Amino acid sequence: MLRVIKASQQRKISLATLLTGLVSLSVLLTLTILLIASYQSSKKSLIDTTLTLNLTNASKMSQTIDSLFKSMRSSLYKSATFYSNMSSMTEDEIYSNLELIRYSSNYFNSIALVDETGLVRSMSPKSIGSAGKYITTEESKTALALQQPYLSKPYIAATTGRLLVFMSEPIYDMNGTYRGYISGTIYLQEENILNMIFRSNPTDEIGSHFYIVENEGRLLFHQDTNRIGEDISANQVVRKLIQGQSGHEQTVSLKGEALLAGYVKVPANGWGVVVASPIDVVNDQLEQHIGAVLLYMMLPFLMLLLVVIGFARKLAKPFVTLADLVSKIGRDKVEIPEIKQHWNREADLLTKSIRYAISDIKKQTDQLTHEAMTDPLTGLTNRRTLEIIMHQWMEEQTPFSIIIMDIDRFKSINDTYGHQAGDEVLKHFAQIITSTVRPGDVCCRFGGEEFIALISHAAIDEAFLVAERIRHTLEKNIHPIGQPITVSQGIAHYPSHSASAEELIHMADQALYKAKQSGRNQTHIAKFR
Template identity: 70%
Template sequence: MPVLPRRKAEQWQKISLTTLLTGLVSLSVLLTLTILLFASYQSKKKSLIDTTLTLNYSSAVKMSQTIDSLFISMQNSLHYSAIILSNMNSMNPDEVYPHLELLRHSSNYFNSIAVVDETGLIRSTSPKSLGTVGKYIITEEAKAAMASKKPYVSKPYISATSKRLIVFMSEPIYDKNGIYRGYIGGSLYLQEKNILNMIFANNPSDKLGSYFYIVGSNGHVLFHRDKSRIGEDISANQVVQKLMLNQNGREEMVNLRGEALLAGYVKVPTNGWGVVVVSPISVVSEQLNAQLKAILLYTLPPFVLVMLVVIMLARRLARPFVSLANLVGKMGSEKVEIPDGKRHWNREADLLTEAIRYAVGEITKQTEQLTQEAMTDPLTGLTNRRTLEAIIHRWLEEKTPFSIVIMDIDKFKTINDTYGHQAGDEVLKHFAKIIASSTRPDDVCCRFGGEEFIALLPHANSAVAYHVAERIRSTLEKSATPVGETITVSQGISHYPSHSNSAEELIHLADQALYKAKESGRNRTMITEL
């Protein structure tokens, strides 16, 4: 036999049993940990992406409905004004102007309003500073409104006189004899303060990295948090192209600037606009990475402990074989006594099995602990919002009657501003303890966000919920608080199924009752009224 292969064989044979067993067990634990982390990462990634897409699509639907309702209301206001103008004997500017001023300032729908007679002559405008009274209409959109003699909504266009990006709406005016007398039209200046700014400018999704924009039927930006982009042509965007084909949906996409986004998009029926709500995929990745670091932080200490135990067991397992090797080594050089033979294999297998079971048990324990922490608000120890929503949907599926009590600490911002956020946190924990001690064991207490809390009361009608809510309110008002002054809470109540069969609607109704309690003077409980 060649020398080199013999040496390799001798080197392999010299690997200690302790090293071999430690390596095998370590490899098994590492693989188990890796598989668990990988499976958790992939599952959470899919869940976050699906949830984000669903939320963005839901937001886009709501915004689309808001814009649709807004334009219907704007058209109705013009229709009502057209009826009033049709009853006037003439279109005297002095008679028309007060009505236009009232319409513009009472509704805030339009930046400017004009009345045009059947010849195309502008008879009156609000504001007067437009300077077009006594002139004839010149824009193609104004002429199209004149020619249609019907309610009209233009595509966004640049005004020839003011160079503004405008959306123009009009309503025909017919006199008592059905003769066409012209129209009343309102303009929306998209690049200036308008009704869209008033409704959407303070969208809370910005805090989560998400944002939205509105595009016209031609693919031009009509509303964006970055005003410099209003009027920009983004028709090459894959989502905008689908909106231009009257398609709604949700999907992962890459925008024209190369950003990977999660988008929900919906067409507005009334005017053909499109609403797009997007979230950067990087936000999802950051959440996943943070969660992975947390899992590693909790699993590494027990893993190190397991490894120390495994090394000790491996040494004990190899000890009889070491003794036997030493004994064989002495043979031929000195007299030795052969000890009684002992069978170690079954015991060793049991010890090895227990080590693996211990390792897996520790990892499972930490995973369960992380799962529990993911369901709990870290500050107050109450159930978090995600778990609460899951419980509500389960109860709705099981048709379990329940009441929702939404609670909001009165003037909490003043507490933070006066005593600091740390004192504010102590107040939140104090209130959480009062909620937990004032409810039943089967009730679910949740921190819904900020200073807002929710209690779910199964098998409780509105009267029972009111009694519980009043107990919470009274206890808080009389309690000694961390800031040394009286703190109160306002509360709203809704009930399933008497008020609604929808989770979102139940929370919305309870929230409305809460704000009614706030408006009625705070420190009180209101039940939803249908």
């Protein structure tokens, strides 16, 4: 019998061993969860940041190209005006001016002057040898026949064998008679204005690359000059550019490489700019991040593990309670517990510290939530909150009216009195809106000098009266700048006008536009469709 009892005792795990094992396992699991959470959070953050950065870079490059082509078009237009009387100019005068245009602007690799018969009157530089000959390419003939501004697709010139695009501007004499065109050419695979501007591109520093495509998907600019002219219209991002879309997304290149791409359409010429980063860049950064987290966390966790194991027996109960509380943070809504006195001094202090920490986190979270939902200047709700409330009311089938308000000639207030005075005007107008609507209504700064009020359970005529009170109050009130300020307003109603939040805002905005067109300082109601 004694042997059986001893054998049974040997099979039992001691309380100290059990507590030590459980605490050790808890610490290791906590470390693992933190690492997994950190990995997932960092991965999403890095992907979003990379996509946003690539879109921003693509937008900047698109704006640069847009401005460049407007300047190039303006340069050709001025030159066309100058050559309106080319019939009275000598060949030397024509050529000298072409040389001056090419070297002064540095926009084009070559410039040609073609008369209405298709004869190349002059060409800069002369070495091309086209002067005195008739045009032969389809693109040149198209430009001549159109008699209007023209931008060609990429093609190979018959005389030089170069891959190029050209843009032309028609020439009309003083009587309005068509006299030909002046054209500027960009050599795509040689030194040109595009690679002069984008040669030292900052995206290279983070492993990204970029390229420019024309409106049918052919490469116009690429770091690998051998690919220029290649048709990549099968690329998913390029297809969207061809359709006129801009944005950012994860995609796969034609070579099967996973990429994070931002892409933007160029308004001036229909081209597209793509900035892309390999997904491997994000993975490398993640590995570095996790390695740093492990490096910084390993020693504190090991020390914590040793301390917890040493005090496992005496601190079991309070630490289990605290572990349960801490494990809920970030997953469930945590109620801050009342402070209870523990017989153990360290457990008592730790309980109080965690309570204060949770309370502080809750305050910071509440503050961040408030800031995320509020416009910092006026104190009104922001656009994101407005959209959330609109969708909530629509889900609840709550009828409401929307009033869009735009301060008239606000830009002139900023230009005349400065942005600080403009901010005071915005805050003043916000106070007028909030004092006019009911407590349950929603006031929002939609953007810039544009405000929105959501009037719940209000028909169109009731919303119109509210809008008019706001307008009259603003017009008659004492203003920060000492000058009269007026507002134009547009009204739409849910569900009478639309059951879509986006469409409802659009219709109210159209009514606002009508108010602006009709002389400002008035309120218009959206038309029913």
